[in-house]
Amino acid sequence: MDGVHDMGGMHGFGAVPVEDEPVFHEPWEGRTVGLMIATAAAGLRQGSIRPGIEAIDPATYLGSTYFERWAASVESGLIDAGTLTSAEIDARAEAPEPPRDHRDDTNADMVNWLKGALINRPHGPSGDDVPARFDVGDRVTVKRMAPVGHHRCPRYIRGATGTVTRLPGGWPHASGDGPPEATYTVRFAMTDLWGDDAEPGWLSIDLWERYLE
Amino acid sequence: MSDSHGHHPKPKTPTQQRVEAIEALLVERGLITSDVVDAIVETYEHDVGPMNGARVVAKARVDPEYRARLLEDGTSAVGELGFGGAEGEHLVVLENTEDVHHVVVCTLCSCYPWPVLGLPPHWYKSFAYRSRMVREPRAVLAEFGTTVPDDVEMQVWDSSAEVRYMVLPLAPDDVAGRSEDELAGLVTRDHMIGVVR
Numbered sequence: 588m589d590g591v592h593d594m595g596g597m598h599g600f601g602a603v604p605v606e607d608e609p610v611f612h613e614p615w616e617g618r619t620v621g622l623m624i625a626t627a628a629a630g631l632r633q634g635s636i637r638p639g640i641e642a643i644d645p646a647t648y649l650g651s652t653y654f655e656r657w658a659a660s661v662e663s664g665l666i667d668a669g670t671l672t673s674a675e676i677d678a679r680a681e682a683p684e685p686p687r688d689h690r691d692d693t694n695a696d697m698v699n700w701l702k703g704a705l706i707n708r709p710h711g712p713s714g715d716d717v718p719a720r721f722d723v724g725d726r727v728t729v730k731r732m733a734p735v736g737h738h739r740c741p742r743y744i745r746g747a748t749g750t751v752t753r754l755p756g757g758w759p760h761a762s763g764d765g766p767p768e769a770t771y772t773v774r775f776a777m778t779d780l781w782g783d784d785a786e787p788g789w790l791s792i793d794l795w796e797r798y799l800e
Numbered sequence: 801m802s803d804s805h806g807h808h809p810k811p812k813t814p815t816q817q818r819v820e821a822i823e824a825l826l827v828e829r830g831l832i833t834s835d836v837v838d839a840i841v842e843t844y845e846h847d848v849g850p851m852n853g854a855r856v857v858a859k860a861r862v863d864p865e866y867r868a869r870l871l872e873d874g875t876s877a878v879g880e881l882g883f884g885g886a887e888g889e890h891l892v893v894l895e896n897t898e899d900v901h902h903v904v905v906c907t908l909c910s911c912y913p914w915p916v917l918g919l920p921p922h923w924y925k926s927f928a929y930r931s932r933m934v935r936e937p938r939a940v941l942a943e944f945g946t947t948v949p950d951d952v953e954m955q956v957w958d959s960s961a962e963v964r965y966m967v968l969p970l971a972p973d974d975v976a977g978r979s980e981d982e983l984a985g986l987v988t989r990d991h992m993i994g995v996v997r
Contacts, residue, residue: 593907613816617841665826676825694832789953
């Protein structure tokens with residue numbers, strides 16, 4: 588979907604807040620990351636949290652912090668998967684209470700598997716064998732479109748023409764539908780994106796084949 | 801400054817209450833265990849961070865064959881040092897030179913090479929960085945105190961699909977006199993994102 592998360596090129600957000608901050612400001616932020624990974628690994632919700640983040644209404648998205656958006660998406664994912672209901676989360680949040688009856692609250696096998704997977708998981712197939720319509724050096728134009736579902740084609744490159752510089756491999760499209768599809772690293776001149784007054788230089792981005800012509 | 805209010809816990813935000821409710825419900829039903837969540841938090845607070853990427857960079861400084869492998873296949877090369885996994889399944893390393901400067905952003909969310917850099921810093925996730933880096937990189941770099949000479953080509957990378965990017969920063973002049981540990985100590989997270997040259 589073309590939501591407010593698609594920020595490339597927008598004006599008005601001011602200076603970058605360059606100050607260093609801890610990985611997690613508050614313990615609940617760490618719990619949110621832990622729940623995001625653990626619930627996906629346990630099959631309690633569908634893997635990617637991005638579609639749920641993009642579905643947050645624009646005013647809420649802009650008014651919330653990064654981990655608040657994650658938390659909202661983990662919650663909506665658990666509800667969509669039928670793991671929890673909105674009503675039971677509401678009720679528990681209004682009457683907070685630590686977990687009851689959790690004598691077996693340990694799972695050493697999953698801890699060990701996850702620790703290994705997060706730190707050094709053998710990487711999956713690169714998708715090198717996926718057929719590709721374009722090759723390095725080809726000039727490609729990003730289609731004009733208004734896709735409804737989850738995608739990874741920002742607005743600021745649509746209609747622009749660039750050059751394929753690399754074929755990283757093929758993977759199922761971000762929306763999860765269909766077989767692996769070729770992706771391309773495409774390089775654009777800054778002036779082709781932002782006009783003659785642009786800072787000189789180049790912008791490279793990885794794009795699925797369906798976005799290109 | 802008075803610390804007299806420090807004994808009163810801050811009121812919980814609605815999000816914090818909901819996250820705690822979700823964890824409690826899942827644990828109670830035996831769907832997850834808290835030690836699994838603890839392990840993930842500990843991993844990203846202590847085990848995975850820019851010190852990993854700094855080791856990769858330092859090895860590339862002292863071992864030209866490793867450097868060549870790193871630039872050819874980043875995923876395999878960082879895997880040689882035991883780094884890999886979530887958000888680093890397909891890693892491409894971009895080499896800064898006297899003629900080219902690379903810098904990495906994710907405009908759509910905050911894609912970032914976790915196994916070598918850890919979780920992204922606050923500013924990398926900010927709307928200002930996400931919106932502006934692709935349009936006015938030199939102006940953004942100036943806010944980090946970084947000036948890239950006009951005759952150096954600017955290359956901005958918007959992480960949008962499956963590949964995650966890390967920058968191999970310019971080497972110091974005196975590499976020959978330094979140990980790999982010393983070299984690792986000179987490399988910062990900001991060098992490997994490309995906001996510092």
